[in-house]
Amino acid sequence: MLFAIIAGIITLVVLALVALVVLRRRSESAASKLVSKQQVNAIDTVGVVAEEQSTGFGTKAAVQVPTETGVTGTPAEPLRGRFVAVGVFAAAVFGSLTAKLWSMQVMQQAEFARKAQQNLYTTVYKPAPRGQVYEFGGEALVKNRSAYTVLAEAEVANNREVVTRLSALLGIPSAVVRQRILNASSGAQNTRVVASDASLRNLAFIGEHADAFPGVSCENRTTRVYPYGTLAAHVLGYTGTVSEEELKNVPEGRDIQSGDIVGKNGIEASFDSTLSGDHGARTMLIDAGGNVLEVLSETAPTRGNDVYLTIKGAVQRVADETVAAYVMGGVCTATSVVCLDVRDGSVVAMANYPTYAPESFIGGISQDVWEEFNTEKSHYPLMNRAIAGAYPAASTFKAFTAMAGLTHHIIDHKSKTDCKGIWTGFGEAFPQACWELNGHGEQDVVLGIANSCDSFFYDVGKGFFDHADELGLTAMQDYIQEYGFGRQTGIDLYGEASGRIPTPEWKAEYFKDAPEESAWQGGDFTNMVIGQGYVLTTPLQIACGYAGIATGTVYKPHLLKEVRNSLGQVVVEHKPEVLYVPEMDEEHIKLVRKGLREVMTINDYDRFVSEGVKYQVAGKTGTAEVFGKQDYSLFACYAPYDDPKYVVACVCEEGPTTYTSSIPMSLAVLEAAMAYDDGTLEKTFEPTHWTTQRADPEKLKKEQEEQYSEESEYYDYYDYSSYGEDFSYAPEGRTD
């Protein structure tokens, strides 16, 4: 820039000098040569007398005729200064123009050349069809459908006639048509989408009357199809147009263009890079009117890879039916069930209710529906409770705390607690209740689990507190975490909650503003030992933990079975990954498994198992009290007892009794998983049977209401203020 200014000034000065020199030289040569001219001029004026002349417009006075001439004798001689003024002005004009041109053409040439290139070449991207998603058996759960898209060039917006015709043909208000054409979000030169799913009839009409629709074109694009509606909605997730934020954080190796469809949730999101194909690109020479003059290069879009899931469609269908039936039947307000194959961690079914139809996100979800999906009233249907819902583990935790007690020799197979209904292990001033207020009598570890006797476990918790000197205050937590609690399992879905296993460190941090609450106390152990207090788990964690109990190994839960390319070749195959191998003694685990089996027999929960089932089921119930809500019931189970294959975990929000909600639900899914292997499960994926024989909502609701009236007295007992203030009994605590 500085150089340009200097160059300009120099040019200016040079031009001014040239002008001056030329003028000077002219006048000098004229003066030297033309002495005689002066004389002749004198001759010319012979006899001329100054006269008053008419100015030509009304006056006579003040008109002057030149009476003398200059040195050179030209009439312009006296006006020399005026010539210099015009000359300087001319020099200034040429100087500044030269300087400006120098600055633009030489100094800033690269920048302008870049802009000129930008004008010329345009690359238009054609979205690639996304890969499809298949269930275990090879049935497509997410497919593509070709949709005829009506596109218009930007200038069509100014053509009233064409807009009116499009409006009439497609049945879209003309203002909306115009709006869509004007929407430049897909780039200035790209054609704009007017209708994304036009009928073949309309398409044919536009094709036949191309003259009436200048600038309008039709393209065959693909859109998502969900053949089975809401089936596995939370696993599959949904897609949507890429947001500005996502455009800013494009993962490496992924090519996202503005206006693309990307996975927003579920498998669509976590395998977005796998499912998305490569754009077709067409680089063109474009004129100012947007006309394509020459296509410089063109590549066709390539379809994304297909993802095969471990989800077994038929089992998933049963799970979806079951959760829907129980919530719609009024048994609970929301529920989640997850079924894992304990042998490799594959997720066989994962169902939540309320759910949603991924289809409602095609072409953009309406604001109303989106808002409705995010209200408390609708119970957040978009939430995948199986991985994102954090619940108190309640009594389902007892299998792990029993193992912790046995492993750390707090208890052994001979340890016994005499349950009287109220446990006073920390003194008479700090009573804690067993759910069975009448008392269980003498309980050992197997009976403690089978009866879910809180008193027995309070002793386990107290044992850990009493042995804190040798074991430290986190021995129990450390052990429990070996089953995957308190941290994300790493399932191949986004949005997983990590849950929480409270430790003294965590408590100090959590209560840092209330130091009097922050000390770790015996009550923290006795609450944790029954899965209450500050314990939070996800249904998936519970399922993983029970897989660990059942087999001794916790596999990383996963949904991916394999990835296949568009030719059908397997390009990625999932390998089972061992997450944890909890420390366990063979004798100890046998006791716990025996307890879990006796849960089914002592309480006669086996009555919920279908007739003709040859294998045995082991399981554990749980009832969690949540502040301000009805109790949540939980159930975790696996089968067969002697050779575990599948584990199921279920949480029912506000479905307080386990045997009207979580137990039958879990068993339905577990039996379906087992039946699938036997080949006896009906291979239909259509979730049409909203009620099953097992879950007659009317009957269940009635049963539950009866149950509640019986228990009303029991609820009155839970007056939290009756406990000592310094005793950190969590208000959420109650187990059955």
Place this chain on the structure above:
Amino acid sequence: MAETVNQIQTIQTPDEAVGAVNRTRRFKYFNFPFLIVAGLLALYGLAVVYSAVHGNEDYSFSRQAGGVVVGAVLMLVLFRVDYRQLSHFLVFFIIINVVLILMPHVPGIGVNTMGATSWVKIGPLPQLQPGEFAKVTVILLDAAVVARYGGRLDEPKEFLKSLGIMMIPFVCIMTQPDLGTGLVYIFIAGIALLVGGAKPKFILILLGVAAVGIIGLFTLDPILDNAMGHDVLLKEYQRARLLVFLDNSYDPEGDGYNLQQAQIAIGSGGLFGKGYMNATQSTLGYLPEAPTDFIFCVLAEELGFVGALGLLLLYTALLLICFHIAYNAADLFGTVIVMCVAGMWLFQILENIGMTCGLMPITGIPLPFVSFGSSFMVVNFILLGVVGSVWAHSTR
């Protein structure tokens, strides 16, 4: 009479002296440097126009070439015409100017394009722009006015009277309206007054009044627009152009689009250009009005800084020759005519090239000898002819 006799006696060899002065030129009507520069400019212009209109059906290159031929013939004819006779036709010039400029308003022959009534179409003749031709008569009018004062325009009353006459064509052209041509008229008047010997004080006062007037216009315009509810003084597009001028990056997709694309064309040309006929900005339509108002961009894009500098040098040569002819003209009328012609070209060069690179606001003023437009080309050649006439009838 005694004095005059004395004067004659002082000349020793009168015949020789008179002969030396009035020595017949070898070619009385051919000032070769002048013709060469003019010819080069016209050819350069034609070459650039050819590139700019190539493949564009809206413009006909042959029409432009025809304009050059007609103009050249007129120029050569005008060389022989003794311009000195014209100084007596002041009233006639006023009338012819008014008639010419107001001609497009006559129903039946006037043509209204783009909101301005600037064109006429008479019978089989090509569509013409009388306002362009009026430039010639405006120059003659203004020169005739100031020439009567013999280089001393000292009386305020006379100055104002002259100014008043010179403003007639401007007022007429603003009825079309055509601000670009109007500004050219004003600039011609200014040069006529300056070269014609108006008191420097008057000219400075005039400049001051003009500056105050322009500032006042821009201040009052929005107020008046608000009060009246429609455009009163400046039109919306004129305000926008002014904004673009003040901030070159203003609204690059809308009002600033022309300037943006013009600058891209010039800047991307670089030092040596993209090569003749290789301008992408104009051939692909990014550059608006490429063959007319933005022709310089085509030149600068194809031939680069070197080509642009070549054009500027040709202009400089032409103007220097004009200055020389003006300085040596036989009378003040001739001097003022030539200086007005040169000044007009200078103003058009400044405005046209200046607007394409953002130094001046955008106005529809074409580039002499280069811009497409046969009327414009013919007028420029007529002006060359007038300048040639002044040269031919001066003794030096």
